Amino acid sequence: MDTLLSLRVFAEVAEHKNFSAVAERLGLSPAMTSKHVKHVEARVGARLLNRNSRNVSLTEAGAQYLQTIRPLLDELAKAEAQLISNSLSPRGTLRMSMPVWMSNPAFAKLLTAYHQLNPHVTFDVDLSGRKISMVEEGVDLALRVAFKLDEGLIARKLADVTFQLVAAPAFLDNFGRPKTTGDLNNAPMLAYDQVAADGRIKFGGEDGVDVKLRPILVSANESILHQAAVAGMGFAMLPNWAAQDDIEDGRLEAVLPMIAWPKLHIQAIYADRSYLPAKVRSFLDFLAGPDGFSSILK
Incomplete structure (x- = not known):
């Protein structure tokens, strides 16, 4: 039998001094109440x-x-009530891992907007770019553009991110400004190891062409790739929102801007739990909603 339920039944009968009343109160038969x-x-x-x-x-x-046993049962009931409250109302610390390129004003505004709606949720954010073990490290949510799912994890698509190839003007003055994708073959590439570690990029959508650049810097940290591109080290494939300010200010140039750039999914990765905490569920819904990624990804 369920010993915990039996303890609860005993306590109820002891306090109400009536088997029938307790049976009705707990939805049990009098015989089952007596058995407990x-x-x-x-x-x-x-x-x-x-x-x-x-x-x-x-x-x-x-x-x-x-x-x-009465104080123990009362504390257990209190703990269950707290968990139910947490599952219904967003609260607590949301531990997240996300790409370095999300460390920007646009995403900071998203965090601020969510926090204003849910002031009882705080954030603990890892931007190291390293591969993590979500369950072992207690990470609630990982935002990734490319991610191989480990067993026990599930992914939810949040938005599409368009990438573009960029390089510094001084680099292009020396290398030459490509006029076709063929001009990029064997060109020096600053490669994101989660997407194009081998330097291979597919242009023009599903029916496009593959171009094979030559990786000279490979990293899971998008920030160093971005900075190396601005410094003139080579070509880099960056998200539009990460490169746009540098393009507008002349620190970077868009290469072959008429090409249909690759699009990748931003995915939310989280443990496959039967009861997803409200802080995780509400943040996922916020990012996927009209005030989330769609409001800042162009």
Whole structure:
């Protein structure tokens, strides 16, 4: 039998001194209510209740046992109520891992907007770019553009991100400004190892062409690739929103801007849990909604 339920039944009967009333209150039959009490008595090896056709009373052992278990049952009920509250109302610390290129004003505004709606949720954000073990490290949510799912994890698509090939003007002055994708073959590439570690990029959508550049810097940290591109080290494939300010200010140039650039999914990765905490569920819904990624990704 369910020992925890048996303890609850015993406590209710002991306090209400009525098997029938407790049976109705808990949705049990009187016979099953009696079996639960007998189960507790068998476990402790003592008679806990005196009962006859009219009266129910505690034995000395029963009174002592009730005094011991009642605070434990009350604390358990309180803990369950807290968990139910947390599952319904977003609160607590949301531990996240995300790409370095999300460290920008646009995404900071998203965090701010969500926090204003959910002030009881705080953030603990990892931007190291390293591969993490979500379950072992207690990470609630990972945002990734490319990610191979480990067992026990699930992914939810949040948005599409368009990438573009960029390079510094000084670099292009020396290398030459490509006029066709063929001009990029074997060109020096600053490669994101989660997407194009081998320097291979597909242009023009599903029916496009592959171009094979030559990786001279490979990293999971998008920030160093971005900075190396601005410094004039080579070509880099960056998200539009990460490169746009540098393009407008002349630190970078868009290469072959008429090409249909690759699009990749931003995915939310999280543990496959039957009961997703409200802080995770609400943040996912916010990012996927009209005020989330779609409001800043162009």
